[in-house]
Amino acid sequence: MTGEDRLAALRQAFIEGLARALDRLPRDGTVYAIAVDPGDLYDRAFLYANTLEVLPDASAAMDHLALKWSIADWQYQGFAADALDAFNDRLAAMTGDPAAPGPAALDAHCLRMQAFYVEALSSPVVQDILSTRFATDRPLLGLLWTDQSDEDMVAFVEKLNPPDRAARFAEDLRRLRQLQQDELSALDP
Numbered sequence: 001m002t003g004e005d006r007l008a009a010l011r012q013a014f015i016e017g018l019a020r021a022l023d024r025l026p027r028d029g030t031v032y033a034i035a036v037d038p039g040d041l042y043d044r045a046f047l048y049a050n051t052l053e054v055l056p057d058a059s060a061a062m063d064h065l066a067l068k069w070s071i072a073d074w075q076y077q078g079f080a081a082d083a084l085d086a087f088n089d090r091l092a093a094m095t096g097d098p099a100a101p102g103p104a105a106l107d108a109h110c111l112r113m114q115a116f117y118v119e120a121l122s123s124p125v126v127q128d129i130l131s132t133r134f135a136t137d138r139p140l141l142g143l144l145w146t147d148q149s150d151e152d153m154v155a156f157v158e159k160l161n162p163p164d165r166a167a168r169f170a171e172d173l174r175r176l177r178q179l180q181q182d183e184l185s186a187l188d189p
Contacts, residue, residue, distance in 0.1 A: 006094060011120050013087040014045065018120075019129050021047050021080035027133060035071060035142040036121065037078075041098050041106065042113040042145075044088045046081065049139070050074040062183065065176035069169075071144050114156075117143050121160050140165055150177065 001009075025031050030051040037046040054067055054075050067073050098109040120126060121141055130138050141160040144153065150173055158166040 007116075010087065010090050010094060011116070011123075013090050014084070014120050015123065015125055015129075017045075017084040017087045018047070018126065020083035022129060022133050024080045024083070025049055025076070025133075026051065029134075029137040031134065031139045032137070033069075033074075033140045033142065035074075035144045036117055037071070037144055038110075038113055038117060040146055042110045043092060043095060043098055045084050045091070045117075046078045047076075047084065048074045048144070049076040049079060051076075062176065062179035065172055065179065069173060069176060114143065118156065118159050138165075140169055 022034070025034075030053055031049050032052060033050045035048045037048060038044070039046065048071050050068065050073075054073070055064055071077075095109065098106050121143070130141070140157065142153065143156040143160070154166070154170045154173065157169045161169070
């Protein structure tokens with residue numbers, strides 16, 4: 001099996017696992033965001049999703065936006081992990097310990113995996129899955145990882161979503177950061 005064949009099989013395993021996982025989410029229009037977390041070493045994939053159900057508890061604009069976009073607060077964290085077992089097993093077999101060769105090799109691996117996820121998530125198959133499962137209110141799709149900058153987060157959202165949805169996300173994130181800055185400024189004597 002060639003490298004390209006292994007990559008195609010890996011992509012297929014990811015898409016099939018994603019489809020199984022998405023079947024477990026509510027289809028009532030409350031899911032507004034789905035994210036793939038590639039793990040700290042890009043050696044496993046985890047799925048996150050958030051729904052509008054968690055938002056009414058937010059009492060202020062900042063709380064509302066923080067609940068909406070802070071992945072640590074999302075309602076579904078690492079959901080349907082078993083749906084991605086085949087993908088994660090293939091990924092582990094292909095990459096081994098990505099940190100073993102050193103920081104430069106790990107950085108290169110992370111960049112390759114970012115490109116992999118963007119290609120897989122923006123594929124017509126995944127876009128069709130999202131359109132079919134979430135016909136009326138298609139969730140925003142993202143790729144999120146630890147210590148990700150806002151610029152990186154917005155860049156991946158722009159690659160994976162229609163322009164109007166990506167622009168709304170970027171504006172929400174900008175407003176959240178401004179509200180956080182205002183709150184910090186108010187604390188300074």
